[in-house]
Amino acid sequence: MTVLSETRWGLPDTAVRDRRAADPRVNLSSNELHHPQVESLAREMVDGFDPAVLRAYPVQEPAAAAAGALLGLPAHHLLLSAGSDAVIRLLLTSLRGAFPGGLVLQEPNYEAWTQAVDAPLWPLRKVTSTDGTATTSAEAMLDAAADAEPALVVVSWPNGPAGYTPRLDHIAELSAVCRSRGHLLIVDGCYAGFAGSPLKVAELADDHCLVLLSWSKMFGFAGGRLAVACGGPDLVHRLRAARQEDHVSALALHALTRTGQVYDRFTHVWQDITATREAMRSRLTALGHHVPESGGNFLHVPRPTAASAAELTARLSHSGYRVRDMGLTSGLHHHVRFTVAHGPAGEQFLDCLVRHLAEVGGA
Structure with missing residues (x-):
């Protein structure tokens, strides 16, 4: 993320997420859809597209x-x-x-x-x-x-x-x-x-x-x-x-x-992600971590301090995962949010998260 350091064109300073550069980390920050079937379904959605219409x-x-x-x-x-x-x-x-x-x-x-x-x-x-x-x-x-x-x-x-x-x-x-x-x-x-x-x-x-x-x-x-x-x-x-x-x-x-x-096949994708979300929440809760309920394709792990949230975010980044430190977002102070991924990718991330939570401490 880059931040404009001065006011330009009469507009207020604002934070800008720079998407021009590729990011090698697995993006679990933006709540994109992570499921093994998504790519094949996307191909079906664009199947039959005639490039000639782009004229x-x-x-x-x-x-x-x-x-x-x-x-x-x-x-x-x-x-x-x-x-x-x-x-x-x-x-x-x-x-x-x-x-x-x-x-x-x-x-x-x-x-x-x-x-x-x-x-x-x-x-x-x-x-x-x-x-x-x-x-x-x-x-x-x-x-x-x-x-x-x-x-x-x-x-x-x-x-x-x-x-x-x-x-x-x-x-x-x-x-x-x-x-x-x-x-x-x-x-x-x-x-x-x-x-x-x-x-x-x-x-x-x-x-x-x-x-x-x-x-x-x-x-x-x-x-x-x-x-x-x-x-x-x-x-x-x-x-x-x-x-x-x-x-x-x-x-x-x-x-x-x-x-x-x-559409019907996507409903099964959503059900899979919902089930994975609840399984992840149950595992983290069983380990002593408070994980608030969520109806989206994401979960939050609250941390005791801003420094703890920043450290967890940094450790996950070093391990190849981009998650989101919610900072001082209203009601989500010091929370770290991650997108729920279904399948092996989600299982690997959860193992990594559990390991880093144990290292950082402060459940």
């Missing part, structure tokens, strides 16, 4: 129709995007000034909500869990939505980066409150496959609730940069006016068109 600008309608058929929604209820972060930035730009209550943000959450260029122009209210659990996080969001002026209300389900996963009916209740108060609810369902059905989350979508689904997290398509936002037709029409879909490549659109053919 022309892509046409989105066939992909939107296929995504709609998969999600059970009309195509004009969907916005296609080159990644979910791009949708977040679009929302902050397109809806700026539309909500006097500003941004009511479940905390912690994705950095894009506070690092986008337009983010400083939004009044911000961060809503935190009182005890670091999914239940109190959901309750706090309900309370905040009930007494706020019309606002952009944001939750992620499961929560990234904390892993909070309240029952989906709690999110439906929040959606009802948001509708009654004139809010627009954003439900980021990027990790939904690891906690239930993305199709169930998509059912929440209407003109008062926009649901984001990430092909990077759930379908192993991080390099393809693809996400789908689901909402009511009026909301989607307004967002499409910014021509966000023009940034989605023809290859990504082709993969989206074929996702329905591999």
Whole structure:
């Protein structure tokens, strides 16, 4: 990671993850999809792609129709995007000034909500869990939505980066409150496959609730940069006016068109990763380590101090694994997060993690 040392072009200093250089470590920091079947499924998603279509600008309608058929929604209820972060930035730009209550943000959450260029122009209210659990996080969001002026209300389900996963009916209740108060609810369902059905989350979508689904997290398509936002037709029409879909490549659109053919097999991938996640958590807990519940494809290992978290991260890096030291992230102070990998790669990492935890101490 590199950090800009000065303010440039009138923009605030920000941390920049440099992806231009190759990293030889196994990436268990970004919550990419690690499963032995992912590559073969990805090949099937891009199978039949005709390179000749790259000569022309892509046409989105066939992909939107296929995504709609998969999600059970009309195509004009969907916005296609080159990644979910791009949708977040679009929302902050397109809806700026539309909500006097500003941004009511479940905390912690994705950095894009506070690092986008337009983010400083939004009044911000961060809503935190009182005890670091999914239940109190959901309750706090309900309370905040009930007494706020019309606002952009944001939750992620499961929560990234904390892993909070309240029952989906709690999110439906929040959606009802948001509708009654004139809010627009954003439900980021990027990790939904690891906690239930993305199709169930998509059912929440209407003109008062926009649901984001990430092909990077759930379908192993991080390099393809693809996400789908689901909402009511009026909301989607307004967002499409910014021509966000023009940034989605023809290859990504082709993969989206074929996702329905591999969807059932991906559900088994998600189930495998979920089972591996719980097995890893059980083993670490049996060794005396507190590992919070998570509904995503990741787990956290809390450390007693910042120095201990940094040392564990460094030792794993030296062993060839890139994990994430959560630093002072709200509710995750001194946590080290790692992506759950299914199969031999995950078993090898867990053995390495257990060994380094014993060396560092301080369970």
